[in-house]
Amino acid sequence: xxxxxxxxxxxxxxxxxxxxxxxxxxxxxxxxxxxxxxxxxxxxxxxxxxxxxxxxxxxxxxxxxxxxxxxxxxxxxxxxxxxxxxxxxxxxxxxxxxxxxxxxxxxxxxxxxxxxxxxxxxxxxxxxxxxxxxxxxxxxxxxxxxxxxxxxxxxxxxxxxxxxxxxxxxxxxxxxxxxxxxxxxxxxxxxxxxxxxxxxxxxxxxxxxxxxxxxxxxxxxxxxxxxxxxxxxxxxxxxxxxxxxxxxxxxxxxxxxxxxxxxxxxxxxxxxxxxxxxxxxxxxxxxxxxxxxxxxxxxxxxxxxxxxxxxxxxxxxxxxxxxxxxxxxxxxxxxxxxxxxxxxxxxxxxxxxxxxxxxxxxxxxxxxxxxxxxxxxxxxxxxxxxxxxxxxxxxxxxxxxxxxxxxxxxxxxxxxxxxxxxxxxxxxxxxxxxxxxxxxxxxxxxxxxxxxxxxxxxxxxxxxxxxxxxxxxxxxxxxxxxxxxxxxxxxxxxxxxxxxxxxxxxxxxxxxxxxxxxxxxxxxxxxxxxxxxxxxxxxxxxxxxxxxxxxxxxxxxxxxxxxxxxxxxxxxxxxxxxxxxxxxxxxxxxxxxxxxxxxxxxxxxxxxxxxxxxxxxxxxxxxxxxxxxxxxxxxxxxxxxxxxxxxxxxxxxxxxxxxxxxxxxxxxxxxxxxxxxxxxxxxxxxxxxxxxxxxxxxxxxxxxxx
Numbered sequence: 001x002x003x004x005x006x007x008x009x010x011x012x013x014x015x016x017x018x019x020x021x022x023x024x025x026x027x028x029x030x031x032x033x034x035x036x037x038x039x040x041x042x043x044x045x046x047x048x049x050x051x052x053x054x055x056x057x058x059x060x061x062x063x064x065x066x067x068x069x070x071x072x073x074x075x076x077x078x079x080x081x082x083x084x085x086x087x088x089x090x091x092x093x094x095x096x097x098x099x100x101x102x103x104x105x106x107x108x109x110x111x112x113x114x115x116x117x118x119x120x121x122x123x124x125x126x127x128x129x130x131x132x133x134x135x136x137x138x139x140x141x142x143x144x145x146x147x148x149x150x151x152x153x154x155x156x157x158x159x160x161x162x163x164x165x166x167x168x169x170x171x172x173x174x175x176x177x178x179x180x181x182x183x184x185x186x187x188x189x190x191x192x193x194x195x196x197x198x199x200x201x202x203x204x205x206x207x208x209x210x211x212x213x214x215x216x217x218x219x220x221x222x223x224x225x226x227x228x229x230x231x232x233x234x235x236x237x238x239x240x241x242x243x244x245x246x247x248x249x250x251x252x253x254x255x256x257x258x259x260x261x262x263x264x265x266x267x268x269x270x271x272x273x274x275x276x277x278x279x280x281x282x283x284x285x286x287x288x289x290x291x292x293x294x295x296x297x298x299x300x301x302x303x304x305x306x307x308x309x310x311x312x313x314x315x316x317x318x319x320x321x322x323x324x325x326x327x328x329x330x331x332x333x334x335x336x337x338x339x340x341x342x343x344x345x346x347x348x349x350x351x352x353x354x355x356x357x358x359x360x361x362x363x364x365x366x367x368x369x370x371x372x373x374x375x376x377x378x379x380x381x382x383x384x385x386x387x388x389x390x391x392x393x394x395x396x397x398x399x400x401x402x403x404x405x406x407x408x409x410x411x412x413x414x415x416x417x418x419x420x421x422x423x424x425x426x427x428x429x430x431x432x433x434x435x436x437x438x439x440x441x442x443x444x445x446x447x448x449x450x451x452x453x454x455x456x457x458x459x460x461x462x463x464x465x466x467x468x469x470x471x472x473x474x475x476x477x478x479x480x481x482x483x484x485x486x487x488x489x490x491x492x493x494x495x496x497x498x499x500x501x502x503x504x505x506x507x508x509x510x511x512x513x514x515x516x517x518x519x520x521x522x523x524x525x526x527x528x529x530x531x532x533x534x535x536x537x538x539x540x541x542x543x544x545x546x547x548x549x550x551x552x553x554x555x556x557x558x559x560x561x562x563x564x565x566x567x568x569x570x571x572x573x574x575x576x577x578x579x580x581x582x583x584x585x586x587x588x589x590x591x592x593x594x595x596x597x598x599x600x601x602x603x604x605x606x607x608x609x610x611x612x613x614x615x616x617x618x619x620x621x622x623x624x625x626x627x628x629x630x631x632x633x634x635x636x637x638x639x640x641x642x643x644x645x646x647x648x649x650x651x652x653x654x655x656x657x658x659x660x661x662x663x664x665x666x667x668x669x670x671x672x673x674x675x676x677x678x679x680x681x682x683x684x685x686x687x688x689x690x691x692x693x694x695x696x697x698x699x700x701x702x703x704x705x706x
Contacts, residue, residue: 019146020153022160024167027140032171037092043069043121044096046137048088048177049166050119051095055083056162056180056544066117066131067099068124076118076128077102083178088170091177133159158596161186162544180541190542191578194598195534197509197527202376202556206346208276211412212237218415226266226420233415236270242337243274243307246330248344249337250305250323254279255351259298259306260399261285261316264423267327268399269408271307276371279344281351283366284399288424289675291317293364297356298322300564301366348372354563355402357502357616358609358678362624366563373505373557374405380528381406382413384510385442388467388494392416393442394434396425402506403473403614407444416441431456440466444498446614447471447480454483463492472498472507473614475602476522481513499524499602502616503572503586505557509533509600517599524551524592524600531555532578533600534585535592540577543593550606551592552585554578559586610639610646612677622651622670622678629669631656636689637680638699640706649680652702654688661685682706 026033030042037045047067055063063083066076079098085091117133132151136143142163146156161183169181182190189195205213215223215233224231231239252258258280262268275282283301285294291314298306298319307325308316316324327334352371359365385406386393392411395418397404411418419440421433431453434443443466445453450471457465462484469484476497484495498510511525527533535549536542543549554576561569576583591603608619619637626635633656639646655661663683670679684705690698 019151020156021146022144022156023138024142024144024160024163025140026142026164026167029167029171030140033167036171036175037089040089040092040096043137044092044099045170046142046167047099047119047121048092048095049163049170050117050135051079051081052083052091052166052177052181053159053162054117056166057547065119066105067102068118068120069099070121070124075104077104085177087175088177089175135163154596158545178539178541180537180543182542182544186545187542189598190545190594191534194594194600195527195532197529197531197555200379200529202372202379202530203348206276206348206371207352207375207378207409207413208273208346211273211409212341214412214415221415222417223412224266224269224418224420226264227422229266230417231266231270233412236273236412237341238339239267239270240273240277241339241341242334243271244277244342244344245337246325246334247274247278247280247305248342250325252278252280252305254344254346256280256305257283257301257303257351257354259283259285259301259303259308259322261287261294261306261308261312262327262399263287263312264395264420266420268420269412269418271327272408275307276346276352277342277344279346279350281353283354283356285316286398286400286675287312287315288398289315289400290672291315292673293675295319296363297366300363301354346371348375351560355400355502358618358621362621362628364621365565365568367502368560368563369402369502369505370560373559376530376556377505377507377528378406378409378413381410381442381507384496384528385444385468385470386410386414386416387441389439389441390416391438391440391466392418393440393444394419394421394437396421396423396430396433396445401473401615402502403444403446405506406442411441414441427452431461434465435461438465442466442468442470444470444472446473447476448474448613450484450495451480454480454487457487459487459489459492462488465493468494468496468512470496470498470510471522472500472510474611478517478520478522481522482516485513497522497525500557501553501586501588501590503559503588504531504553504555505559508553508555508557519595519599519601521602523595524602527555528557531557532576532585534578535594535600540574540585545594545596548591548593548603551588551590551600553588554583554585558584610649612639612646612649615675615677617649617678619649622649622674622680625670625673626651626653626666629666631659631661631665634689636697636702638702640682640703648682649678650682650684650703650706651680652684652686652689652705654686 033045051065064080066078079102118131120136122137132147134145165183166181215237219234220232222230223233223236258275260282295317305323309328310326348371350371352369352374354366356364356366393407395404395407419437481495494512496512498507500508508531509525509527532554534552536552572587573584576585589607591606593601610617622637623635626632634654636652638650640650641647653661690701
């Protein structure tokens with residue numbers, strides 16, 4: 001119901017810069033529109049449709065529309081309103097009433113902000129200059145006209161399809177003016193073709209059983225290597241079975257959390273597999289995190305057992321009610337445990353691990369990840385990553401950072417080795433360590449680490465490093481991907497992207513980067529099997545192509561929720577309106593938009609969470625701890641750098657008594673409760689927190705103080 005034709009320059013006043021006109025036919029909808037809005041002028045109905053389209057493009061509830069209602073008007077009128085009417089009739093009546101009550105704009109008022117569009121009613125004068133889009137009401141159709149330097153023909157046709165979809169919904173659809181009105185083909189793409197990964201049967205053996213099957217096939221192959229030590233698949237199975245039996249004897253069982261505070265050593269994987277074989281879930285505890293933070297995790301997770309070594313005890317402190325299984329002290333007891341697999345049966349719904357992320361209230365929050373989602377993700381990495389070559393994968397991340405999970409388990413699903421790199425490993429030594437262990441099947445790391453490698457390695461080293469390197473956990477600049485491809489050369493180590501919050505089991509989308517992205521940041525990739533990714537409004541309605549919204553993720557990877565926090569779980573995990581009953585979506589807090597070719601572009605955050613070196617950081621957690629310090633009356637913590645790629649943190653502090661703030665004491669207080677990556681690099685004393693006209697923190701004014 002749309003037609004396109006070129007506009008002849010100079011056809012009427014103000015149109016000599018027009019490139020195209022598109023007609024949106026609605027004659028076939030008039031009967032339906034009159035039936036629903038019989039007592040309202042048709043112009044009022046068309047005006048409401050115009051406002052609805054602009055509102056769908058505005059990325060917010062508010063909408064502004066400029067109008068020319070009749071001949072002789074002194075100029076355009078501007079209507080400003082929120083699109084909160086639940087019914088089409090309510091929207092029509094309110095828009096029409098406000099249009100007639102609006103005062104004509106001053107001659108120099110200009111177009112309506114981001115819309116730059118005007119609706120021209122029959123008989124009205126020609127629209128003044130400055131509007132990129134003019135929508136004229138004619139008998140039986142709307143005529144969309146665009147300026148040649150503002151709107152392409154393809155974009156104009158896309159807009160015409162939106163107008164038609166809105167009018168069709170007003171004529172015959174549900175009486176819900178808040179619903180997204182999209183052309184059928186666009187709705188199919190946004191909720192199906194682009195948004196859904198392939199359906200694959202993932203029922204069957206657990207990850208533990210799949211690894212055991214590899215051990216039967218290749219018992220003498222190397223499963224784990226660390227420095228000069230190695231462990232074969234047979235030894236890995238034997239050791240993990242003994243640990244499992246010992247844990248069961250100490251009370252471990254299904255869904256019981258068992259803490260793990262270990263550095264990268266040869267028996268790390270035996271411990272993790274042993275916990276799973278006992279039916280329990282592990283809680284990773286980074287030995288480098290502050291004692292208070294680790295004690296909080298152990299306590300809130302309800303860990304009755306923590307597996308560690310004597311050397312890590314100072315980092316753990318005293319934890320009442322928790323029994324420590326120290327591998328170096330209980331070596332004899334472990335060796336005397338049965339080496340046969342325990343009888344415990346794992347199910348897809350059982351917990352695999354509880355991993356803590358930064359929390360906005362001043363304390364980290366635990367995410368409950370289940371075996372079914374983990375199996376689905378890891379089997380995808382077998383195809384997407386491990387199939388790229390031989391050599392397994394290196395593991396050099398913190399156990400408490402879920403980015404490294406495929407490097408721990410995916411090689412074991414394919415009969416390849418896991419290479420545990422030295423711990424600790426300075427960032428400057430990462431390149432040398434990887435080159436010494438190469439070639440690998442795959443290497444997963446953060447964009448920041450890939451950036452270091454792109455400068456540290458020579459072309460030959462980069463070329464043979466691995467079948468593929470995957471940059472994940474943070475915004476991935478397209479320029480970095482291009483630099484790596486140039487360095488590795490044709491036929492060399494591929495580069496890929498992966499995206500996914502902790503709450504959806506590590507990764508939910510990704511793809512190799514074959515061509516240079518057209519966007520500043522590498523797109524998020526396509527959904528993995530059995531998952532979905534939608535860009536939605538706060539009412540869980542799909543946003544049109546090109547319009548930003550919050551990324552929502554569904555499918556097998558969605559976590560059970562947050563440990564001990566049903567309110568936060570209910571807020572972040574919502575029923576999936578597009579899925580089967582009982583299926584949920586996770587609100588990621590990430591902004592994104594679909595591009596016309598089906599590319600999902602990352603645009604930053606909708607809240608106060610940032611990524612620092614790949615780690616999620618809630619700025620509110622740092623602020624809450626600063627406010628606990630008696631020398632601080634108030635504080636604000638901000639990320640520095642662009643919102644999509646923050647570089648660091650800065651704290652702006654108001655002293656409690658007007659005296660200078662002791663920055664060294666503030667740092668020490670934060671370091672006692674927070675990991676190093678959450679400590680602001682800059683501290684700035686301010687007399688007050690500046691606010692915008694809307695009463696919000698004026699972040700621009702604060703950042704100018706750095």
